Amino acid sequence: MSLANGLSYLAIPGPSVFPERVLRAMQRAAPNIYYGELPDMVPGIVDRLKGIARTKAHCAIYICNGHGAWEAAVSNCFSPGDLVLIPATGRFAHGWADIARAMGVKAEVMDFGKRDTIDLDRVKTRLAADDEGRIKAVMAVQTDTSTGIRNDIPALRKTMDETGHPALLMVDCMASFGCDRFEMDAWGVDVMITGSQKGLMTPPGLGFVYFSDKADQARERARCVTHYWDWRPRVDPPMFYRYFDGTAPTHHLYALDEALSMIMEEGVENVWARHATLSQAIWAAFDHWGQDGPLEINVTPIDLRSHSVTAIRAGSEKGTALRNWCEDHAGLTLGIGLGMALDTAPEWHHFFRLGHMGHINAQMILGALATIEAGLNAVDLPHTKGGVVAAAEIIAASTQNL
Numbered sequence: 001m002s003l004a005n006g007l008s009y010l011a012i013p014g015p016s017v018f019p020e021r022v023l024r025a026m027q028r029a030a031p032n033i034y035y036g037e038l039p040d041m042v043p044g045i046v047d048r049l050k051g052i053a054r055t056k057a058h059c060a061i062y063i064c065n066g067h068g069a070w071e072a073a074v075s076n077c078f079s080p081g082d083l084v085l086i087p088a089t090g091r092f093a094h095g096w097a098d099i100a101r102a103m104g105v106k107a108e109v110m111d112f113g114k115r116d117t118i119d120l121d122r123v124k125t126r127l128a129a130d131d132e133g134r135i136k137a138v139m140a141v142q143t144d145t146s147t148g149i150r151n152d153i154p155a156l157r158k159t160m161d162e163t164g165h166p167a168l169l170m171v172d173c174m175a176s177f178g179c180d181r182f183e184m185d186a187w188g189v190d191v192m193i194t195g196s197q198k199g200l201m202t203p204p205g206l207g208f209v210y211f212s213d214k215a216d217q218a219r220e221r222a223r224c225v226t227h228y229w230d231w232r233p234r235v236d237p238p239m240f241y242r243y244f245d246g247t248a249p250t251h252h253l254y255a256l257d258e259a260l261s262m263i264m265e266e267g268v269e270n271v272w273a274r275h276a277t278l279s280q281a282i283w284a285a286f287d288h289w290g291q292d293g294p295l296e297i298n299v300t301p302i303d304l305r306s307h308s309v310t311a312i313r314a315g316s317e318k319g320t321a322l323r324n325w326c327e328d329h330a331g332l333t334l335g336i337g338l339g340m341a342l343d344t345a346p347e348w349h350h351f352f353r354l355g356h357m358g359h360i361n362a363q364m365i366l367g368a369l370a371t372i373e374a375g376l377n378a379v380d381l382p383h384t385k386g387g388v389v390a391a392a393e394i395i396a397a398s399t400q401n402l
């Protein structure tokens with residue numbers, strides 16, 4: 001028998017759960033793309049996108065997924081032969097490096113493994129040795145979605161400043177935007193990329209590239225830039241169609257507008273605080289289950305753990321069995337382990353992820369954790385019982401001061 005019918009929770013982690021309000025906003029006939037409601041709506045969308053990123057810089061919107069946003073950023077900043085430094089703390093930095101290389105950019109990857117954050121001393125030494133200023137940018141991921149590591153972007157900025165190196169700081173916030181604190185201007189970030197389908201609770205299909213005036217100076221010299229990826233015409237265009245270099249992504253814009261309204265109604269600080277508290281509940285559960293038995297959160301130090309995705313080491317091939325059980329019997333779809341082991345190796349089954357980004361609340365997380373505890377029992381994966389109680393205590397304590 002399956003108990004999966006009812007509201008399901010897709011925690012893979014992206015696309016994330018779409019709110020009913022967002023889905024309803026898309027339920028309409030095609031709008032006029034030349035004047036009226038839709039064109040009038042877009043400047044307000046851009047303003048709120050900038051507000052969430054805490055920036056007065058520019059924001060270009062593309063019809064694309066995260067890979068497209070990666071390519072857009074590279075295209076506007078570099079010429080073939082340019083050198084970039086990419087500190088990697090999981091799969092996604094390598095993905096950005098692959099895109100840069102395909103465009104003729106030399107991507108020097110500094111690999112910090114799958115469980116650690118960026119070693120800032122190594123970055124500092126490398127930048128200090130670059131006295132000819134060949135490195136054009138440091139490209140880092142805030143939250144790596146494969147490992148669950150959340151890198152300290154202000155600390156990376158400080159390291160760059162200490163060497164006086166002029167490289168741009170470019171940050172991938174695909175998995176963290178709208179979940180974890182990010183302050184583009186205060187943190188001195190030159191380029192930030194994100195997308196619609198994770199913390200922004202909107203279907204995949206919109207990519208966002210934020211860029212500072214300093215980054216736009218790099219655009220002046222960049223020879224990788226093409227007509228479609230050029231960010232300049234997409235900012236304050238005199239003709240509406242130039243925002244998107246063609247037909248606007250009509251229904252995605254209605255969806256995004258609604259999602260941004262939801263974020264504004266809650267307040268960005270509250271959105272971040274909700275993700276932080278729900279994350280603590282998740283960590284409490286997994287840390288409890290792991291006291292006795294093989295289960296372990298991939299990232300040990302709490303300050304390096306993402307507030308939007310948690311990667312788990314199940315310590316046995318039962319990781320996949322647990323994931324299947326949760327989906328088939330309880331309507332909870334966990335994420336596969338990404339980039340942790342070859343998909344042909346038995347170890348591939350040792351990993352899974354829980355996405356907790358965007359439209360998630362306490363009852364969903366407690367439900368997901370209780371489902372996982374039931375699944376641990378069902379597939380006979382050894383653990384210390386009571387992780388859900390530990391999570392419930394965090395949730396209860398979080399309201400004590402209200």
Ligand SMILES: *Cc1c(COP(=O)(O)O)cnc(C)c1O
Binds near residue numbers: 066068092173174204
């Ligand atoms: C999801 C994600 C991407 C890629 O996005 P796609 O839409 O799959 O192309 C890039 N970087 C990070 C950190 C992500 O989480």
